Amino acid sequence: MKNIISTLFLFSGLMLSAQIGINTDSPKAKLDVNGDANLRKKIMVSNTTDNTLSEGKNDQLLVSQGEGYAPIWKTLRIPEYEPNKFYLIFNNSFSDKNGIEFLTSEEPVMTTSKGATFTKGADISTLKGFKKIDGLSQTISVFSTESKAYFQFETVVQANFAGNGSPDTSIDYTCGIFVDNKLINMRQRNLKAINSQYPFLTHNQIGIVANLSKGDHTVSVACSRLASYGDTSKKLAIGKNTSTNINNFIAQSSLKVDVYEVPQVFNPIIN
Incomplete structure (x- = not known):
């Protein structure tokens, strides 16, 4: 029971903290992961126009729009070339x-x-x-x-x-x-x-x-x-x-x- 209560207090402290660091004592963002991150399902991006959530489409990339702006999904197109042709x-x-x-x-x-x-x-x-x-x-x-x-x-x-x-x-x-x-x-x-x-x-x-x-x-x-x-x-x-x-x-x-x-x-x- 003591372990459960301690875990609950720790989780509550993390939720109340302004920044959360994983494997770092000095986080530089609201969530700062120092190490590998394994995402099993979705990344959702908020649309600032209508506040909807977008998970992107197949083969799209998440592209930064600069500080203060939410990232957006972009389609990457690479032209196909035949070798040794001009x-x-x-x-x-x-x-x-x-x-x-x-x-x-x-x-x-x-x-x-x-x-x-x-x-x-x-x-x-x-x-x-x-x-x-x-x-x-x-x-x-x-x-x-x-x-x-x-x-x-x-x-x-x-x-x-x-x-x-x-x-x-x-x-x-x-x-x-x-x-x-x-x-x-x-x-x-x-x-x-x-x-x-x-x-x-x-x-x-x-x-x-x-x-x-x-x-x-x-x-x-x-x-x-x-x-x-x-x-x-x-x-x-x-x-x-x-x-x-x-x-x-x-x-x-x-x-x-x-x-x-x-x-x-x-x-x-x-x-």
């Missing part, structure tokens, strides 16, 4: 309406041939006369050592040429796609004066780079005015207008980025 992991597109422009005085003096200068992997700091299109400089993420990144750049190039005269008037220019300031793709073109004033053309190029290191990388687009012929006083604009026959909305630049990977890091999605 999947689209990163996809985004960017635009820029400010563009860049060049005067004849900004043409670089080429001391070597273009073929020797514009090589894959060249650092932008070694390429004279290049200007970046600011809005297209963006950060991309790579999660696998096996990847293929595709870059599609489109813009409009315009010069404020008058109607074509004699000799012919034209401008050579080039644009490059860079990853971490290293050249991965370049295209050179020539904009020529025609019978009508203020000619423009649409410039497209696609760059591909494989197996970037895991982590964040900066992709950027930069262009240069290379040479002028005939009337060399005219302005060249890339991604913006020089004359009112088009506007900056029409001339704006865009860059689309797709990164395909053989998955090595799985980022679960929680509903």
Whole structure:
């Protein structure tokens, strides 16, 4: 009888205590278990909206909402992947309406041939006369050592040429796609004066780079005015207008980025 009474007093003391510790003399919560806990039936969570109790569904996880908020049940979804196959992991597109422009005085003096200068992997700091299109400089993420990144750049190039005269008037220019300031793709073109004033053309190029290191990388687009012929006083604009026959909305630049990977890091999605 004494043992029963002592047990009842002990249980009553625990119920009246603000905190209960199991295998600890200094509990840090209302119930602090220092050791393994074996749950044989249910965990119920109170819904603060209607005060109902929820035990969750099969395969759901109990997720904290932070201090002062009750936890909630969430469904964990992990995409299924086939081994050694590439999947689209990163996809985004960017635009820029400010563009860049060049005067004849900004043409670089080429001391070597273009073929020797514009090589894959060249650092932008070694390429004279290049200007970046600011809005297209963006950060991309790579999660696998096996990847293929595709870059599609489109813009409009315009010069404020008058109607074509004699000799012919034209401008050579080039644009490059860079990853971490290293050249991965370049295209050179020539904009020529025609019978009508203020000619423009649409410039497209696609760059591909494989197996970037895991982590964040900066992709950027930069262009240069290379040479002028005939009337060399005219302005060249890339991604913006020089004359009112088009506007900056029409001339704006865009860059689309797709990164395909053989998955090595799985980022679960929680509903």
